[in-house]
Amino acid sequence: MSGADVGLALSVLAACAVEAVEALTIVLAVGSTRSWRSALSGAGAALLVLAVVTAALGPAVTALPLGVLRVVVGGLLLVFGLQWLRKAILRASGLKALHDEAAAFEAEQAAARGATGVPAEGLDAYSFTVAFKGVLLEGLEVVFIVLTFGANQHNIPLAAAAAAVAVLGVGLAGVAAHAPLARVPENTLKFGVGVMLTSFGIFWGGEGAGAHWPGGDAALLAIVPATLVCALGMVRALRRGGTGRTAVRA
């Protein structure tokens, strides 16, 4: 396994773990408040849709010429990575509230209690829909990351396996804890994923546009730490200049 493969597997694993934790919170909240059967059915249906989307888009993405694939996917990955990194830096610098899984769980439970009553028999439409939408929306980000990383590295199976390990691990942890996984260092993971997405986006985007990296693939060994150092520097600069600033909603 090459260094890029290790980077691919770790990035997908971390990104999927973060998204799976958020989806798990939603399913747990509606399941424990209203109907486990309906919430799990909604989550299962969403996983099925995600599998179909991956199976349909995977071959289409890999069929693109490598140059086109790298410039398009590299660009998208960079836009996506910069979004993740921006949020993570704002959170780390105190300008945006940290994501709190316990608070999200309570808010979701309160909304579930406030909704119309649970039907005596059959599926509860509220639980099904909320779980379906939650898993689908969080899962689409995972599909995007799996396809972009996997296609560029010619290793969609490795990306899909890393995603499956993350989802399975989070699912089992959720079943064992029977509570939202508030102890998962979600904000730190998001920071790391943002750094990896941005770094791979810079590398593949540049290469796809025709640039030749000094050292070839080994350039990633410089790009990833350089991106991390820049991001940490921005956190520090925002913290120093943060006095008197109000929290942002971005």
Next chain:
Amino acid sequence: MISRVRSVAAFVWDFVVGDDWRTAVGVAAALGVTAIVAEAGGVAWWIMPVAAVGLLAASLWRAAG
């Protein structure tokens, strides 16, 4: 039907572009400049890292007010 298409388009826009459209435009511009410089035979590898750092800093600057 039209409202559904609109909501799908809004979802795709939000999913890909996110909170700051200027960053997406900047990334597209940086890719274009890289392609032009590389095509002309110049050294182009430095453009994407510099653009990424600049775009991130500018986006944070706007968000922090």
